[in-house]
Amino acid sequence: MPRRARPTVVHTIALRELEVARVVDVTPGMRRVTLTGDQLGSFTGSDGTTFPEFASDGFDDNVRLIFPYPGESEPVLPVYKDGKFRWPADPPALWRVYTVRRYDAQARELDIDFVKHGVGVATTWAYRANPGDRLHVGGPSVSNGRPEGYDWFLVVGDDTAIPAISRLLEELPAETQAEVYIEVAEESHRIDLPARPGVEVTWIVRNGLAAGTEPLLLQAVRETGPREGSMFAWLAGEQSVVRDLRRYLIEERGVDKSDIDFTGYWRRAEVVALGEDPAMPDPERNDEAFEKFHEMSELLPPLAIRVAANLGIADCISRGVRTVPALAQHTGANERSLAKFLRYLQALELLEQEGDAYKLSETGEFLTNEAVLDHLVSDGVDFRMSQAFYGLEAAVRHDHPVLESVTGQDWDALRGDAAFEHKRLENKSRFVQVLAEPLAKSPVLGGVGKVVVHASGAGVHADYLTAGHPKATVTVVALPTAADWFRRDIQTSIADATRRDRIRIVEQSVFEKTEPADAVLIIDTLGQHRDAEARLILQQAAASLSLGGRVLLVEDTFDPDELDEHDAERDILQLTLHGSGYRTEDELEAVIASAGLKLIQTSLVGWGNTLRVLAP
Secondary structure: OOOOOOOEEEOOOOEEEEEEEEEEEEEOOEEEEEEEOHHHOOEEOOOOOEEOOOOOOOOOOEEEEEEOOOOOOOOOOOEEEOOEEEOOEOOEOEEEEEEOOEEEOOOOEEEEEEEOOOOOHHHHHHHHOOOOOEEEEEOOOEEEOOOOOOOEEEEEEOHHHHHHHHHHHHHOOOOOOEEEEEEEOOHHHOOOOOOOOOEEEEEEEOOOOOOOOOOHHHHHHHHHOOOOOOEEEEEEEEHHHHHHHHHHHHHOOOOOHHHEEEEEEEOOOOOOEOOOOOOOEOOOOOOOHHHHHHOOOOOHHHHHHHHHHHHOHHHHHHOOOOEHHHHHHHHOOOHHHHHHHHHHHHHOOOEEEEOOEEEEOOOHHHHHOHHHHOOOOOOOHHHHHHHHHHHHHHHHHHOOOOHHHHHOOOHHHHHOOHHHHHHHHHHHHOOOHHHHHHHHOOHHHOOOOEEEEEOOOHHHHHHHHHHHOOOOEEEEEEOHHHHHHHHHHHHHHOOOHHHHOOEEEEEOOOOOOOOOEEEEEEEOOHHHOOHHHHHHHHHHHHHOEEEEEEEEEEOOOOOHHHOOHHHHHHHHHHHHHHOOOOOOHHHHHHHHHHOOOEEEEEEEEOOOEEEEEEEO
């Protein structure tokens, strides 16, 4: 897993109804809306759930603002049920993500800054906001602290990043060294930033150029060049601009990926306005780019998309290789065949043509996104798992896993492939902290001594457990390929040698009894196994407990009454991969009972995850 340069705090997700207290134009290009309301403090929801007061500990924390549809007075809101917010699908909620500029707990005031440009749901709302207007605000879900241990910081962003950059400079220690680059539309859009002796701020003014169309920030960073010492980079702004900045730092300066925090706050796109209200987007005529991408699910489009990903066509075009002959040379494809293929990608609206050259469309830009590519390229973790879908008919007919019939490898053999398993574990570890941090703080683990962990994110859990429980020792149980990755990962991701000494890696399967432990922690593991195997896992975990010990189980369940396409897809993936499936709550509890275990208590941790405490 990459080093976690920024410590993470996970917040309980809450939806708050607030009202506008005041509206101020910070510059001709930036409007600040101050929100207030009792729900910024601790409050009780309609079902009796108590939500904590608003908290924002990170300079780039973001919240989800939920707006009414044009012509409507009330927004479409999620429903809170069983510890989770469930988002409606038809119609979906209309929301946008914005940075917390300032939060004053004593005054109960929350500032959100809006860039005043173009036509947009949030921008237009801010244009028209008046004191007393209501707005629903969700989050922040997590706060990332400032990175420590670096000699200097590189901070780069456009107008949309000014709120986060301003807050960062206000909160940095006085001795911090930093280079800051900010792109704005006009000279009058510059703001006064806190003066720091070690911080140099460079303003880049577009002077009439459309935002996100020219690499002004990249040029400025490139011209300044590298400096001595270890660097942490924070990049935010238009998606393709941020992509190219990150690419430059990694490929030309040799910066490690884990030393870069990057966010594409927005994407260039044409917006169709309502005929009766030219300041408001038409929700029926403005397809979200990713929704359009997701709809390409017929046989040829998804196959073509995967061919484009494996050939690296989008990567080439984003680097300036744009003609058919040049693309043929770089990809190794036949020029005649490639010309036909590019025309098809253009017909899919993934590419656009300008003379003899191609460029990426708004939707095509997703083919340069690393997370998306993992689902598409032949060595991607998600791609290799999703190949099991090709055997779906056999899985449905005969109720057994089908990956081996498609690829020649079953799930166990695939996990024995070091390239696959190491990348899978790295991917899993990127997001585990949102569960690991609150789980380590759970009262259930109070005073714990010996803990055994079965989980793909076991290294992250071991990190938080040893940090939060000074007397705890953690045994990570894994098969040899995974154990090898955990050993190397823990050495690089946990700086404190005394905590590393309290973590052991044991090579054995989840079906074997371990050394006696106060708690055996099993996280998102049973879904990879059919009922009989899942029962054995729980029985062996119970047999490994010391007197008074407990099995702690965190396993998602499927609510068929709240049918969701992604949950249903996960159910089918687990059927084809493992022959198991995404269990309902009743099905999981039946497995627990069949293992001879009793459910002692349940509690919610993280973002609505259920922690089940089991005893023999």
